[in-house]
Amino acid sequence: MEVDTLQDAQETKNGGNDFKENGSLDPVVYQLVRVEGDGTLVPPTEDEVLQIEQFLDDKVDLPSIDDVGNVEDFFTNDCMLLKEPDFEEGYSELETNGEIHTQQFDADLEVDRLKPSVDSLDIPSKCTVDHDHKPDKLNTEQGDNNIVHQDNASTETPKSTVLNDSCSAEKEKTDACSRSVNNSSTGPSVSGVTSSVPDFSILRGEVCLDNLTIRELQEAFRATFGRETTVKDKLWLKRRITMGLTNSCDVQSSGCVVKDYKIVCKDAKHELPTIEGIPKAEVEATSLVRYQVLGPGNERDTPSCSYYRSEDQQRSSNRLKGVSTDNDESEGTLQDEQGAAKRLRKPTKRYIEELSDTETLGSTGKLSSPGKMAAHGEVLLRQRVTPLQEVDSLSITYPTRKDTFGGFSVHVPYASRMRRGRPRRNFISFLDDDPPVECPEVQMAVETMSGKDGEHVNHKNTEKKGGHIETAEKKGGHIETADNKEIHSIEADDICRSDAKTKTKRGFKRKHHRAWTLSEVLKLVDGVAQFGPGKWSEIRRLSFASYSYRTSVDLKDKWRNLIRASQTQLSPENDGVCPRKSNPSIIPVPPAILLRVKELAELQSQAGNLAAAIKFSGQSSKVAQGRGSSGFL
DNA sequence: GTTAGGG
DNA sequence: CCCTAAC
Structure with missing residues (x-):
């Protein structure tokens, strides 16, 4: 429908x-x-x-x-x-x-x-x-x-x-x-x-x-x-x-x-x-x-649009549950509802700039740490409840920045850009599951980074057929810059974290689990092959630009798991035995990939040993730097 | 901010 | 995937 x-x-x-x-x-x-x-x-x-x-x-x-x-x-x-x-x-x-x-x-x-x-x-x-x-x-x-x-x-x-x-x-x-x-x-x-x-x-x-x-x-x-x-x-x-x-x-x-x-x-x-x-x-x-910015006496509005994003969501979720919301429904109900679940914070200029900075970070391909996300989320929430907002909103001149969209150049108040951070879980999750195709730039990076370009590409195409998780992957074929992808993906992440919070220790639920797809694994393997293990942020930036819900930590963790898998699954005793066979929904990593992982892992351990040896012997670490053996600290 | 490693 | 120490 x-x-x-x-x-x-x-x-x-x-x-x-x-x-x-x-x-x-x-x-x-x-x-x-x-x-x-x-x-x-x-x-x-x-x-x-x-x-x-x-x-x-x-x-x-x-x-x-x-x-x-x-x-x-x-x-x-x-x-x-x-x-x-x-x-x-x-x-x-x-x-x-x-x-x-x-x-x-x-x-x-x-x-x-x-x-x-x-x-x-x-x-x-x-x-x-x-x-x-x-x-x-x-x-x-x-x-x-x-x-x-x-x-x-x-x-x-x-x-x-x-x-x-x-x-x-x-x-x-x-x-x-x-x-x-x-x-x-x-x-x-x-x-x-x-x-x-x-x-x-x-x-x-x-x-x-x-x-x-x-x-x-x-x-x-x-x-x-x-x-x-x-x-x-x-x-x-x-x-x-x-x-x-x-x-x-x-x-x-x-x-x-x-x-x-x-x-x-x-x-x-x-x-x-x-x-x-x-x-x-x-x-x-x-x-x-x-x-x-409207003058005093004007009833409107703070630039903190994100405030309403949350509310939107609550309302919509209400509607999903069949809760009728009338025009005249008292906002008190809403507020109580929200106030019970969320904390607010009055929108400060600092806050606005903070969010704006986050976006800037996003465009540079950096992910905020979970802690930072949490902080933002809190900010968002507190804002909703604070009754003093209008005091600020009435007198503060909000900064604007020039921005372009749809071919237009406009001055966008930070506030409106803040909306980037508004909870749009569904929108985002939809996007997340349908990551747009990589921009040519990224694609090139991916393809050129591996000596097995053809194989890589072929892998990608063939696995699409097999992995149902991948079916949507290649679909979003629209123009998009890497930066944009970063941005909305960052937002996705942000939303994921802030929105998914129900009430855990820090008020944040864990990130939505996203099974690693074969193409992701391949990208990771290729990335490691090219940049070496430990260069997670680099791999993420270049190979996972379109999967930016994968953080560098995710890459690292996955690589660790891949190594483990390669060591166990490829071992003689378990040969050919899929450890999680019981769960058919889990697509096993093809042995070929595991093999490659194992090779890379061995390579890296060798390099590490070599590096350690060299370091130990007091020689130059030139060799060590050759193959991304970042890991001797 | 990034990485490594334990949980 | 989270957390955090170490860098």
Whole structure:
């Protein structure tokens, strides 16, 4: 079912393409963004972009992934959030040429199927309907600092990212166009296009949103976005309307007065032009990237997006368990729930930078130690509970850094990148079990490092057939730099550790066990052959770039086990006897590999002896360095 | 931060 | 796979 969903997503995307081809000759460029629960858009991290791309690319292969459960987990967990009108976030793809083509990859579609008459009514390509299920109170109390970030950095082209439902507001003007899209869409059509015209008059004149009833707000919403909503959360409605009218995410949920389609905030923080009558280019110009830290009195948000990641997960897991979560469900429940299980910490600048550093480390191919991971996890957790967050969030100017994704250059607050660390277990586990093919660079490194290149490659290909664990390995054939792989893999690891924690001694569960596959073993053997034993970090970096859930320690441990196995299994007494024969699910390491391991082990021990002898005799250790005999200390 | 080795 | 001493 999830796979269907994904394919639907793909179809939808195709539909969008069709539309674009019909509508203009401009190539369709999708921009992935994340819609936060309060409507702010967060640029995707590189790994998100890549992974989504991968999903689309690999959708056909999904059913054959060995661990389908992970796929399901991914969809249900990360995206079930979207199934309800109060979901927290989603992915939207925005066409960079300004045409709104949001796409939510899964749950949104499911919303369409399940509740065709709900929110995303006339939204041609599943324009993300991000309902803020979080009561604003939560935002306030938790310091849900959404740094409002809109894409601006791409100054050279008019394709600055149009964000959010503010885009939808614009869409209002191109509604006819949109609807034709809807009609021509080949995807699961979003039925239920509202036929009646929104009552635009509701926004005419001077109207204080605070004074409107929910019904009126809904109407105003419809007038603003061209679609209906069933959301009854006044604050949410007000904020969304405001956002739509101001084309800005930087809005307040109260105190706003609409004056002839213009938003006049009571605190006079700014009077933003409406999008009415503003050329598209200008509208887009107003979406220029700017990550703003909202001033005091503003209820939003801390940059610590990861906070909600955890919450998302909890919520989604709740839903998986069938726990109903209503729009109005008190966040207290959530907090209690979470507070009981997790500790929080107030988001400090230091914390943000810390995480950012972690990412940097990740990009350099370094893994944080488990201890460090643990520290981060704790940080994450504590943040959730601390009620003082907003104090910080109100006054601190968060640093931004320039970053690029999807061809866009944007200023990303550290906070948004922090989201890398958000728990996305399912997403990750899916990835982990489907490691993308190595980038050419890595592949080359692997292939050139062994004198038996051909053999190595052949091994890889043949073993794919045999080892079911390997079936998914070669599938993720999308472009990805080694660094990116490192990054998301680091994240994977991070998530693995932080997310999998139930409550062990340090609050962290052990890393998810991942059986070593034959190809991994081969890589390891080849790596040892090339770099020598003990060069685990090097081997990891060069040979395991696409398996970065393997740490250097893992490599070391595995090598140790391989040596043991080679010594026992290849010994005359046990000849031909598979020690763990009883368990058919365990794929034995082929004797050929064990033989090679044994050879290497002997070689290394010889080298070690030689080195020791040389050292002992006071000679130069030149020889010892020759073959990676790092091990005489 | 990495490696080695015990658990 | 975890932990930690040693480097």
